[in-house]
Amino acid sequence: MTADLAIVQVSIFLAMAAVFVPFPGRSAAEGLYFLRSYYLGVLFPLSILFSIVNSLAGLYTRVRNWATSPCLWRAASSATIAFVLVFMIASRCPHFEGFPLRGWMIFAVLAVLGTAGIRLLKHLLFEHEVQSRMGEEAVLVVGGAGYIGSIVARKLLKKGYRVRILDSLIYGSSAIDEILTNPRLEFVRGDCRNIQDVVKAMKDVRSVVHLAAIVGDPACDRDHKTALQINYAATRMMIEIAKGERVRRFVFASSCSVYGASEEVMTETSQPHPISVYAETKVDSEDALLAAATETFHPTVLRFATIFGLSPRPRFDLVVNLLTAKARQEKLVTIFNGEQWRPFLHVSDAASAVVKMLETPVRIVGGQVYNVGDSRLNYTLTQIADKIRQVFPETRVEHVDNSDRRSYRVSFAKIQGQLGFTCSKTIEDGILELKAAFEQGAILDYRYPLYSNLKYLQQHGSPLQTDELGEQVMAALAQKPSMNEGVVESLSASA
Numbered sequence: 001m002t003a004d005l006a007i008v009q010v011s012i013f014l015a016m017a018a019v020f021v022p023f024p025g026r027s028a029a030e031g032l033y034f035l036r037s038y039y040l041g042v043l044f045p046l047s048i049l050f051s052i053v054n055s056l057a058g059l060y061t062r063v064r065n066w067a068t069s070p071c072l073w074r075a076a077s078s079a080t081i082a083f084v085l086v087f088m089i090a091s092r093c094p095h096f097e098g099f100p101l102r103g104w105m106i107f108a109v110l111a112v113l114g115t116a117g118i119r120l121l122k123h124l125l126f127e128h129e130v131q132s133r134m135g136e137e138a139v140l141v142v143g144g145a146g147y148i149g150s151i152v153a154r155k156l157l158k159k160g161y162r163v164r165i166l167d168s169l170i171y172g173s174s175a176i177d178e179i180l181t182n183p184r185l186e187f188v189r190g191d192c193r194n195i196q197d198v199v200k201a202m203k204d205v206r207s208v209v210h211l212a213a214i215v216g217d218p219a220c221d222r223d224h225k226t227a228l229q230i231n232y233a234a235t236r237m238m239i240e241i242a243k244g245e246r247v248r249r250f251v252f253a254s255s256c257s258v259y260g261a262s263e264e265v266m267t268e269t270s271q272p273h274p275i276s277v278y279a280e281t282k283v284d285s286e287d288a289l290l291a292a293a294t295e296t297f298h299p300t301v302l303r304f305a306t307i308f309g310l311s312p313r314p315r316f317d318l319v320v321n322l323l324t325a326k327a328r329q330e331k332l333v334t335i336f337n338g339e340q341w342r343p344f345l346h347v348s349d350a351a352s353a354v355v356k357m358l359e360t361p362v363r364i365v366g367g368q369v370y371n372v373g374d375s376r377l378n379y380t381l382t383q384i385a386d387k388i389r390q391v392f393p394e395t396r397v398e399h400v401d402n403s404d405r406r407s408y409r410v411s412f413a414k415i416q417g418q419l420g421f422t423c424s425k426t427i428e429d430g431i432l433e434l435k436a437a438f439e440q441g442a443i444l445d446y447r448y449p450l451y452s453n454l455k456y457l458q459q460h461g462s463p464l465q466t467d468e469l470g471e472q473v474m475a476a477l478a479q480k481p482s483m484n485e486g487v488v489e490s491l492s493a494s495a
């Protein structure tokens, strides 16, 4: 606000100088009169309007992100409106005629460009800060060998970051083999339930992206104990180690499935209503993280929509990918009910959102929860089937009724409004890239167990925690007073 006010005063002075100085015959007394009557008498008191209009436009709201072009546009518009108000009021004051139109025009241009320009400058300086930080600090990506993580790691490397991946490689290393030789990548094979592995991975790290989990309702339901350990207890342990290691940012992958079933459009302030163990572990981890926020530890929770699209670790247990693969291989897709709403998000856009969180000042994203997706990508499953049929016209769509009525629509206004985040890829893009992967032979059969978390875990069993101390720590941290009884009962049953 102070900088904006200073810009307005400087603009006024320069405009006055531009109309006064070109006439050297003028006396100092005339100059003082000019200053007193126009500046002190009219323009200075009216300049407060700039602060008022800028405040109303939200330019000084803490959560506004000056780094985005919508904000530059908002700053320029707000300064224009303030100038018009100043001009209209001044035109009713005595002496108005004495300040030529040329002066007003110079004032307008300088004030508008200055208000937007100062934000651009701040953005460029911040970018520079990010660039210079990239060389020094590693970003730790926990679960970096997975469907989303393998793309996050690639995007960070491409931007010049040093990246460290901690992953136990449940589903193998094929998604990161190609980047393991990158000199800016360090790979730690380890378990996020194991204290030593986590301490080792967090050394000299200032930013953590936590993606490791047993992912999906069915995969969690086959072994509640392991799901609770990895998805919740390990998060609690990582928070403490991160704080000890002076980690500043902690970006956590949650899920829109925390909203359960609802007729309303869900926002970040809607009450979560988890109806699966998977969603419950996400809500509990979110709570633990947000409660741990301090002046120096800044967690950010990302509630991803249901993801689709191709990744170095392909997954065909996600609805768009699965239906596309079935249409391609079997010319038949089965839709259960079909009228349920779901929000969707391309895997590459999910990874971009993670990078965006790492590059936005912590004063904006610290302690925040964001739904990650795009309001244009809320679809019913029947609509998804229609889109698939447009690409694979021979597909037969079979509708089956069952009791699963889980349906939710999600608002992504917060991430779009604050950070200017929108998705670059549509459902059609995802279907077409999967089709191309089949045609090129990159994917042979979607039923290959490695492409489904549940199938793979059924075949190979749960990832065991081999460390005895770690097992005890996990057992202690998996207990949560507010955990609903159903989960506790199932935990004891499966333990």
Ligand SMILES: NC(=O)c1ccc[n+]([C@@H]2O[C@H](COP(=O)([O-])OP(=O)(O)OC[C@H]3O[C@@H](n4cnc5c(N)ncnc54)[C@H](O)[C@@H]3O)[C@@H](O)[C@H]2O)c1
Pocket: 142, 143, 144, 145, 146, 147, 148, 149, 166, 167, 168, 169, 170, 171, 190, 191, 192, 193, 210, 211, 212, 213, 214, 215, 216, 230, 253, 254, 255, 256, 303, 304, 305, 306, 307, 308, 313, 315, 318, 453
């Ligand atoms: N894919 C989606 O549709 C979706 C939607 C919402 C949220 N998410 C969340 O995003 C995150 C990433 O999902 P994804 O689709 O990439 O899953 P994924 O299963 O492909 O990847 C998970 C990765 O974590 C690793 N991992 C699991 N347990 C580990 C442990 N104990 N220690 C170290 N590494 C371990 C696995 O080896 C794997 O590489 C998850 O937290 C998930 O809940 C995903």
